[in-house]
Amino acid sequence: VTGIDGGSAAGALPPGRLSAGRIDPPSARLAAAPPDNGSPAIPAQLQPDDTASPSEPISVTTGPASGVTGPPKVVARNRLTWRDKLIRDRSLLLMTLPAIVLTAVFAYGPMFGSVMAFQDYSIWSGFWHSPISSPAGFGNFQRLFHDPIFWHAFSNTLVISAVQLILYFPVPIALALLLNSVLSSKVRSTVQAIVYLPHFFSWVLVITIFQQMLGGAGVLNTYLRQHHLGTWDVMTSPALFKYLVTAQAVWKEAGWGIIVFLAALAAIDQTLYEAAAADGAGRWRRLWHITLPGMRGVIVLMLVLRLGNALTVGFEQMLIQRVAVGRDASEVLDTFSYYYGVVNNNLSYGAAAGLFKGVMSLILILAANKLAHMFGEDGLYRK
Amino acid sequence: MIETTLTPRAAARAERRAQQRRPAWEEKPTALGQLSKGTVLTVVLLAVLVPVYSIVLTSLSNQESVNIAGGMVLVPHGVTLNAYREILGNQLVVHSLIVSLLIAIVGTIISMVVTVLCAYGLSRARSFGHRTILLGLVATMFFSGGIVPSFLVVSGLGGYGSYWSLILPSAVSVFNILVLRAFFAGTAQELVEAARIDGAGDWRTLWSVVMPTSRAVLAVITLFYAVGYWNTFFNALLYLPDNGKWPLQLVLYTYTYRGNNLPGSGTTGIGSYVGHQAVAPLSLQMAVVTLTLVPILVVYPFVQRHFTKGVLVGAIKG
Numbered sequence: 001v002t003g004i005d006g007g008s009a010a011g012a013l014p015p016g017r018l019s020a021g022r023i024d025p026p027s028a029r030l031a032a033a034p035p036d037n038g039s040p041a042i043p044a045q046l047q048p049d050d051t052a053s054p055s056e057p058i059s060v061t062t063g064p065a066s067g068v069t070g071p072p073k074v075v076a077r078n079r080l081t082w083r084d085k086l087i088r089d090r091s092l093l094l095m096t097l098p099a100i101v102l103t104a105v106f107a108y109g110p111m112f113g114s115v116m117a118f119q120d121y122s123i124w125s126g127f128w129h130s131p132i133s134s135p136a137g138f139g140n141f142q143r144l145f146h147d148p149i150f151w152h153a154f155s156n157t158l159v160i161s162a163v164q165l166i167l168y169f170p171v172p173i174a175l176a177l178l179l180n181s182v183l184s185s186k187v188r189s190t191v192q193a194i195v196y197l198p199h200f201f202s203w204v205l206v207i208t209i210f211q212q213m214l215g216g217a218g219v220l221n222t223y224l225r226q227h228h229l230g231t232w233d234v235m236t237s238p239a240l241f242k243y244l245v246t247a248q249a250v251w252k253e254a255g256w257g258i259i260v261f262l263a264a265l266a267a268i269d270q271t272l273y274e275a276a277a278a279d280g281a282g283r284w285r286r287l288w289h290i291t292l293p294g295m296r297g298v299i300v301l302m303l304v305l306r307l308g309n310a311l312t313v314g315f316e317q318m319l320i321q322r323v324a325v326g327r328d329a330s331e332v333l334d335t336f337s338y339y340y341g342v343v344n345n346n347l348s349y350g351a352a353a354g355l356f357k358g359v360m361s362l363i364l365i366l367a368a369n370k371l372a373h374m375f376g377e378d379g380l381y382r383k
Numbered sequence: 384m385i386e387t388t389l390t391p392r393a394a395a396r397a398e399r400r401a402q403q404r405r406p407a408w409e410e411k412p413t414a415l416g417q418l419s420k421g422t423v424l425t426v427v428l429l430a431v432l433v434p435v436y437s438i439v440l441t442s443l444s445n446q447e448s449v450n451i452a453g454g455m456v457l458v459p460h461g462v463t464l465n466a467y468r469e470i471l472g473n474q475l476v477v478h479s480l481i482v483s484l485l486i487a488i489v490g491t492i493i494s495m496v497v498t499v500l501c502a503y504g505l506s507r508a509r510s511f512g513h514r515t516i517l518l519g520l521v522a523t524m525f526f527s528g529g530i531v532p533s534f535l536v537v538s539g540l541g542g543y544g545s546y547w548s549l550i551l552p553s554a555v556s557v558f559n560i561l562v563l564r565a566f567f568a569g570t571a572q573e574l575v576e577a578a579r580i581d582g583a584g585d586w587r588t589l590w591s592v593v594m595p596t597s598r599a600v601l602a603v604i605t606l607f608y609a610v611g612y613w614n615t616f617f618n619a620l621l622y623l624p625d626n627g628k629w630p631l632q633l634v635l636y637t638y639t640y641r642g643n644n645l646p647g648s649g650t651t652g653i654g655s656y657v658g659h660q661a662v663a664p665l666s667l668q669m670a671v672v673t674l675t676l677v678p679i680l681v682v683y684p685f686v687q688r689h690f691t692k693g694v695l696v697g698a699i700k701g
Contacts, residue, residue: 082511085510085511086511086512088511089507089510089511089512091584091585091586092503092504092505092507092510092511092513092585093504093510093511093512094504095500095501095503095504095585095589096500096501096504096505096513096516098496098497098500098501099497099498099500099501099520099555099560100501100516100519102497102551102554102555103519103520103523103555103557105536105540105551106533106536106537106551106552106554106555107523107527107528107555108523109528109532109536110527110528110529110532110533110535110536111523111526111527111528111532112528113528113532113533113535113536114528114529114532116531116532116535123535126539127535175427178420178423178424179424181420182420182424183405187424191424191427191428192690193684193687194428194431194432195427195428195431196687196690197431197679197683198431200606200610200614200679200683201614201676201679202613202614202616202632202675203614203616204614204616204632204635204636204640204675205614205632205635205672205675205676207640208635208639208640208672209434209435209438209672211640212434212437212438212441212455212669212672213434213437213455217454218454218455219437219454219455219457222452222453222454222455225453226453251430251431255427255431259690270406273406273408273409274406274408277408277409278408282410283410315617316616316617319617319620320616320636320640323641334530337529337530337531338530338531341530341531341534342530342531342534342621347531347535350530350531351529351531351532353529354528354529354530354531354532355528355529357529358526358527358528358529359526361525361526362525362526365525
């Protein structure tokens with residue numbers, strides 16, 4: 001039943017999870033228990049030689065003092081001051097610098113720039129000198145929460161998200177189960193190669209493809225017209241829009257989505273099936289009692305991710321199809337923030353909507369993870 | 384993936400052959416079950432392949448084929464390259480193609496350098512500050528400043544109207560760093576130790592030990608970045624107001640999806656003549672679609688075989 005975690009660790013790829021508390025997987029921690037300048041496989045007498053530069057004092061303190069086992073070395077390692085470690089790891093730190101700089105400017109910059117949601121931002125005064133919006137900095141939020149268009153965007157987001165949860169989420173699981181039951185590996189890998197492909201198409205491309213297939217002049221409606229069956233207006237119907245974006249998401253991403261589930265299936269201990277069959281369990285009982293419990297961890301994880309991203313629903317899809325289906329059907333929180341903030345040049349107002357979405361998303365992902373813990377699963381990170 | 388790189392090929396092949404046979408304890412498949420499985424798989428495959436086939440075929444079709452079909456072509460009645468002659472003579476399209484290619488190439492190089500260095504820099508357990516840095520990177524996956532402040536930061540640095548605004552803000556993918564870091568930390572440790580004993584510094588170890596053993600995962604991540612840049616749409620819409628600077632995706636959006644007339648040829652509305660042959664406007668539009676497809680279709684088969692479980696799963700899990 002717990003075959004998933006064991007399986008992926010055995011696959012020599014420790015699942016580094018997304019949290020500070022548990023960034024290093026247990027296997028990596030075990031390997032790291034002796035200091036990293038001497039792994040258990042290396043004889044102790046070799047250790048003084050393995051430092052990169054002779055000026056480092058580490059080998060002198062750690063090498064001779066320790067046996068082959070881990071714990072004493074860890075104690076020795078702790079004697080290093082942070083300055084020693086800094087000097088020892090300077091090239092590693094230098095390597096992370098470009099990523100740190102880019103992240104600081106383009107991720108943390110906007111994050112701190114979010115203070116503009118509490119200001120009456122003007123481009124001339126910038127983040128530092130724009131006046132605080134009254135009352136008490138919450139003027140934009142006050143207006144936002146009295147804006148029916150904002151609440152419309154909010155409910156639209158939730159509705160589309162819910163439709164996707166119900167109609168999209170099970171598709172990759174079902175496809176993975178189906179594919180896993182195909183015995184011929186040639187068929188399997190061919191199908192995989194083909195269904196992964198749309199993941200690499202841009203949204204413009206996917207929507208153009210949908211238009212050429214299902215649009216007014218597309219294959220479907222041309223056929224219907226030639227046979228005098230009327231037309232079916234899918235691409236421009238506001239009422240069908242939530243199903244249309246879901247269908248597009250399924251077409252583009254469902255195939256790619258099976259990768260994780262296939263891996264979970266591969267990690268299930270095959271002898272369980274044999275034992276169950278010997279005990280008289282049929283095909284469906286094996287699916288229910290072995291396969292699904294084996295996939296449970298991954299399903300819960302994907303569910304947590306899905307719920308955490310509930311407020312992010314295909315921004316580019318909405319943007320591209322806004323003209324076709326109208327603002328009412330396609331307005332979601334992201335497009336609201338973009339159109340009110342950037343296009344209508346109401347910057348602080350748009351930023352307030354964006355900040356609201358960011359904070360709500362953070363709460364959602366923490367809550368979804370909490371829920372996973374309550375069901376006894378790891379979710380995104382451990383307790 | 385991992386298994387195939389770690390075990391000899393022959394063993395993997397034998398294992399695969401063993402897996403292909405139905406185990407003795409399993410029931411014989413029912414005819415109905417086999418039939419429905421086959422049907423579902425066929426429908427799924429056709430749903431992906433037919434649209435792609437029809438688009439490529441329409442772009443290659445002459446006016447007559449398009450007329451007979453009444454639109455998108457499924458059965459060819461005559462094949463011609465005229466649509467491509469026309470499209471590749473159009474300055475706007477050609478320029479956008481070059482822009483897209485350059486952004487994909489330059490962006491991918493920058494991203495790979497930054498990602499590989501950072502992933503290796505964070506891959507050694509107990510190195511100074513790696514937890515703090517990792518936490519700082521991962522935090523950006525959970526909370527972002529939103530569209531408006533990002534726009535202001537990039538514009539404030541002079542990104543409005545210049546190409547770097549399509550590259551630098553999206554140059555770092557924390558997800559890709561995590562994938563690569565897990566791989567570096569997991570598989571190459573013994574080799575890394577050996578290299579360090581032999582006196583190799585960190586740069587040397589990364590270049591001649593770690594990277595050569597991680598070719599598969601590097602190929603996959605290169606593809607991710609390249610496709611991401613090739614598909615850039617919103618950033619181009621946001622930062623490049625001048626259609627003379629547009630990448631291909633914006634041209635596709637404006638002149639095919641929205642159906643605006645393509646400047647420079649005035650053709651998309653009414654069709655045009657190349658020599659004495661008419662080119663259907665639909666063929667021109669589909670030729671643009673095909674142009675955005677081709678690089679992906681060309682690169683994909685080489686990288687696709689690496690998408691097996693190991694490379695990605697450790698990362699998708701976290």
